[in-house]
Amino acid sequence: MSDYREMWEKLGLDLQAHDGLLEILPPLYRETILSQENRPKGMEYFDFVFSEIHGLRVKELVDHRAQGGLVVGTFCTYVPEELIIAAGGICVGLCAGAQVAEEATEQYLPRNLCALIKSSLGFKLAKVCPYIESCDLLVGETTCDGKKKYYEILGQFQPVHVMELPQRKDDVDRALWRSEVRRLAERLEELAGRKIEPESLREAIKVVNEKRRALLRLAELRKSDPPVISGRDALLINQIAFYDDPKRLAEKVNALCDELEERREKGIAIGGAHRPRLLLSGCPMAIPNWKLPAIIETSGALVAMDEMCTGIRYFRHLVSEEAADLEGMLDAIADRYLRIDCAVFTPNRERIEHIKELVGDYSIDAVVYYALQFCDPYTVEAFLISQELEKEGIPFLYLETDYSTEDVGQLSTRVQALVEMLTSG
Numbered sequence: 286m287s288d289y290r291e292m293w294e295k296l297g298l299d300l301q302a303h304d305g306l307l308e309i310l311p312p313l314y315r316e317t318i319l320s321q322e323n324r325p326k327g328m329e330y331f332d333f334v335f336s337e338i339h340g341l342r343v344k345e346l347v348d349h350r351a352q353g354g355l356v357v358g359t360f361c362t363y364v365p366e367e368l369i370i371a372a373g374g375i376c377v378g379l380c381a382g383a384q385v386a387e388e389a390t391e392q393y394l395p396r397n398l399c400a401l402i403k404s405s406l407g408f409k410l411a412k413v414c415p416y417i418e419s420c421d422l423l424v425g426e427t428t429c430d431g432k433k434k435y436y437e438i439l440g441q442f443q444p445v446h447v448m449e450l451p452q453r454k455d456d457v458d459r460a461l462w463r464s465e466v467r468r469l470a471e472r473l474e475e476l477a478g479r480k481i482e483p484e485s486l487r488e489a490i491k492v493v494n495e496k497r498r499a500l501l502r503l504a505e506l507r508k509s510d511p512p513v514i515s516g517r518d519a520l521l522i523n524q525i526a527f528y529d530d531p532k533r534l535a536e537k538v539n540a541l542c543d544e545l546e547e548r549r550e551k552g553i554a555i556g557g558a559h560r561p562r563l564l565l566s567g568c569p570m571a572i573p574n575w576k577l578p579a580i581i582e583t584s585g586a587l588v589a590m591d592e593m594c595t596g597i598r599y600f601r602h603l604v605s606e607e608a609a610d611l612e613g614m615l616d617a618i619a620d621r622y623l624r625i626d627c628a629v630f631t632p633n634r635e636r637i638e639h640i641k642e643l644v645g646d647y648s649i650d651a652v653v654y655y656a657l658q659f660c661d662p663y664t665v666e667a668f669l670i671s672q673e674l675e676k677e678g679i680p681f682l683y684l685e686t687d688y689s690t691e692d693v694g695q696l697s698t699r700v701q702a703l704v705e706m707l708t709s710g
């Protein structure tokens with residue numbers, strides 16, 4: 286990595302703590318990602334982006350701000366990226382996939398809160414995330430209780446705008462959500478000092494849809510059996526999609542898909558003999574959280590698809606491009622985002638149906654449910670999902686964990702038992 290120390294210092298990072306973080310990432314990446322054999326050449330771009338995670342992309346954000354542009358951080362797939370882009374901004378999904386500054390975090394937050402929220406504050410308190418420090422605005426949402434109360438604390442450090450997300454999908458909820466989309470647009474206009482024009486919003490809708498189409502194309506290729514891409518590489522791409530430039534990302538994902546199609550035709554597969562195909566479902570896995578996919582894929586199985594916000598939930602629905610005017614586009618955006626089936630909704634039948642659909646479409650042998658400890662929406666919703674899958678005879682493995690590595694042995698044992706059961710039949 287080039288020398289970015291001056292940039293990090295200007296962003297207010299704690300250089301010593303930041304050096305410590307950067308020392309941990311490369312070995313972890315080598316061990317979980319680069320150690321895989323026969324990876325497609327198209328993954329080199331994503332390896333490069335990761336190697337520059339706190340370098341080149343952050344420099345792009347800094348340069349963008351120097352030219353008067355906005356940088357807006359988000360924590361959830363409900364925040365419409367299109368509005369941020371149309372206001373001349375760059376949207377960055379703020380990762381929170383590692384345990385950082387635990388002691389300091391516990392002075393603000395209870396210990397029994399999900400790892401994702403604690404990690405998010407940990408990065409802020411430890412001053413080790415150049416992304417959050419580059420943001421003009423952080424956009425939160427009233428999804429789970431932990432997050433919405435956390436945003437009040439985060440607001441003590443940086444400007445935060447919270448969108449009120451309804452928890453049902455009736456007409457009254459849609460009307461509320463539509464007004465929240467408008468309210469975010471107004472906040473962004475105020476901050477950018479410019480109006481969101483219909484043409485810029487139309488263009489932003491196209492750009493984000495193109496990114497989604499590319500990711501959908503990759504998702505289609507994950508139906509291949511034998512597989513042409515590992516679950517770990519697919520997850521890495523999805524994680525990078527939250528912060529990379531959307532046009533460039535779409536181009537690189539499409540180039541990778543061209544290569545994967547070619548490899549499929551030539552019969553070049555990832556890994557050896559047939560491996561059980563698992564669906565990972567549950568809480569998001571923010572970068573660099575690869576713990577469970579690495580356990581699964583080194584235990585003789587494949588993560589064939591991820592039903593989570595760092596998986597297909599992020600890109601499966603497009604925004605309609607039919608709207609004639611600005612209000613119509615805001616409607617289309619509100620509609621698209623309200624279709625997301627996060628466990629914070631009730632009832633949430635769509636999610637159960639979607640999981641069953643994925644099981645069929647991706648020839649899934651078993652569902653592994655990834656629940657972060659203390660995450661009420663996902664831990665509680667697991668029951669209904671397991672009940673439905675049981676009716677269909679689909680094996681279901683519930684794993685509750687956090688960001689520590691202490692339970693790796695225990696998780697491996699349970700995953701291996703599942704793999705053995707699936708391969709011995």
Ligand code: SF4
Binds near residue numbers: 569627
């Ligand atoms: S799981 Fe729910 S709350 Fe979390 S990022 Fe996804 S949509 Fe947002």
Ligand code: SF4
Binds near residue numbers: 431432
């Ligand atoms: S993982 Fe669960 S508890 Fe944590 S932020 Fe997401 S919905 Fe909330």
